[in-house]
């Protein structure tokens with residue numbers, strides 16, 4: 491789960507690229523690789539930046555390493571040996587125009603003398619957007635939309651969160667082949683094998699918070715910690731959140747969670763997500779039982795589905811989801827599979843709502859962030 495820095499590209503002496511478009515596209519692909527070295531959790535987007543010389547060779551690279559550290563563009567400028575005069579900045583997200591914990595990147599690029607800026611994704615933020623306009627006003631040549639689809643997909647979690655002003659929601663369950671998540675007596679440990687369960691720990695580490703209902707707490711007494719192969723606690727622990735009216739028992743394992751516990755005392759999922767947004771939570775892994783999972787689906791709050799399918803049969807009524815209000819087959823909630831992976835003897839199916847792309851288009855017209 492630890493990330494290593496991406497190896498630096500050799501810069502001076504690289505052969506000149508045949509033309510500007512090819513050099514900029516290659517640089518954008520590299521910028522996306524750099525961006526992926528940043529942290530997946532937290533309030534900030536993962537951004538990468540490559541500074542190109544007029545001959546298309548790479549002058550410097552940078553990426554954002556997390557909240558409070560320099561943004562990708564500033565990191566690339568800091569890594570530069572010499573002047574940025576006349577360079578092109580190729581950056582995965584439109585440079586920001588606001589002062590947060592660091593200064594506006596658009597101003598830093600102008601001050602450094604960068605001649606051209608190429609970005610993949612427009613900044614959807616209320617406060618941070620406007621960088622392209624600011625750059626143009628300062629005489630910088632700006633082009634947006636290079637590899638936009640790849641950039642949007644890469645930044646999907648952050649973009650969904652800022653556009654909907656609520657955390658990105660991943661719903662996870664582990665079920666038998668016949669879609670059951672527990673046996674008749676409510677026991678569910680374990681349906682999947684060790685590889686799938688370890689994968690769940692990695693998914694926990696990739697979210698800011700984990701959410702369950704009181705039913706799961708009372709039935710399973712989960713610790714909701716991120717643990718390694720040998721059961722050891724990992725350094726990064728998402729915030730555990732319990733929804734529901736009943737209190738979490740005083741001796742529950744969750745009471746010993748290293749991050750403490752958010753006990754909401756409510757069934758109102760939207761209110762809980764709103765509260766979590768205000769606590770700077772940008773992604774939530776829902777690991778609740780069928781009651782909470784179904785409520786999240788019914789309310790259209792699920793962005794990604796992670797379904798761990800074990801080759802086992804449980805039968806009975808304890809299905810992964812209960813009533814979704816689908817009265818007839820024409821009303822089914824069709825999902826789109828985005829990946830299928832084998833984990834030991836189990837399968838992990840990742841999916842999203844079939845209308846997710848349309849919703850993203852709708853979102854693009856409103857939404858906001860405070861990057």
Ligand SMILES: NC(=O)c1ccc[n+]([C@@H]2O[C@H](COP(=O)([O-])OP(=O)(O)OC[C@H]3O[C@@H](n4cnc5c(N)ncnc54)[C@H](OP(=O)(O)O)[C@@H]3O)[C@@H](O)[C@H]2O)c1
Nearest residue numbers: 664671676678703704705706734735736778779780781782
């Ligand atoms: N295989 C898996 O992936 C998996 C994962 C988790 C759980 N499970 C199994 O699921 C079972 C527990 O199921 P569950 O459905 O009781 O768990 P749950 O969904 O985690 O909790 C349900 C409880 O949460 C509260 N709640 C919170 N928000 C609600 C809402 N919007 N509407 C209604 N109630 C809400 C209610 O209790 P209050 O009265 O307190 O409000 C409700 O009884 C156990 O057998 C467990 O082992 C399986």
